[in-house]
């Protein structure tokens with residue numbers, strides 16, 4: 001790790017391009033970790049994985065307005081650039097790209113990237129326009145950084161698949177690497193939004209993970225009935241007095257299609273609002 005060396009920090013496309021061009025000319029492999037900042041241990045595990053696989057690591061920090069709905073938390077989304085820079089430096093990142101909105105979305109822009117089918121279910125109906133914002137910004141970041149590989153978390157499982165689909169469909173020469181969800185000691189999936197939850201609210205949020213674990217146990221014991229498993233998951237999550245369940249579904253992990261019975265690989269995904277904070281989580285239901 002190049003801990004002692006300050007990463008290059010820039011908000012300009014031309015500068016990040018020049019830095020990457022130099023690294024490529026030296027024969028270095030380029031890795032990219034797109035984030036919205038407020039870095040936590042989940043992000044750091046993505047950065048570490050990127051570091052293991054790439055010689056030149058670019059972390060992007062951009063709170064992307066187009067992936068937030070009008071009623072969502074774009075304005076109050078946590079931001080702490082100084083802390084993020086310190087953490088990225090400790091992890092041996094080579095370049096931190098922190099663009100402005102105007103740098104990413106030029107005045108008068110009218111171009112979006114849309115993945116159709118796989119964005120229709122799960123989070124799709126609850127966050128209209130969200131995935132369009134994600135695929136558009138990730139496509140732009142790939143075209144700016146031009147990495148050999150980019151790392152994403154399984155925490156956002158639908159997002160991971162949607163990005164894999166986009167990369168395949170648009171022939172981006174970028175390898176997509178996925179990293180398992182990093183959790184708090186009690187099991188809560190790490191998220192920049194967890195800071196919105198205090199004390200008891202956090203405990204209620206834990207129902208999501210507990211319900212996933214219980215479902216995994218049921219499947220391990222031989223239960224294959226998706227309806228029955230989901231009834232239990234929904235009951236557990238909805239038992240929180242300040243929880244609004246959005247969805248709980250069991251899908252094929254390769255294409256997000258809903259399953260009726262578990263006969264092969266399956267993924268359970270859930271989303272709920274706990275005390276108004278939107279949380280998602282998912283788990284593999286191993287056979």
Ligand code: AMP
Pocket residue numbers: 034035036037041042043045046151152153154155156179180181182183189190191192
């Ligand atoms: P975000 O900053 O929330 O947009 O997330 C940036 C990247 O970090 C995405 O690829 C996320 O899936 C990933 N990520 C966020 N939280 C976690 C976590 N708890 N474990 C693993 N990856 C995560």
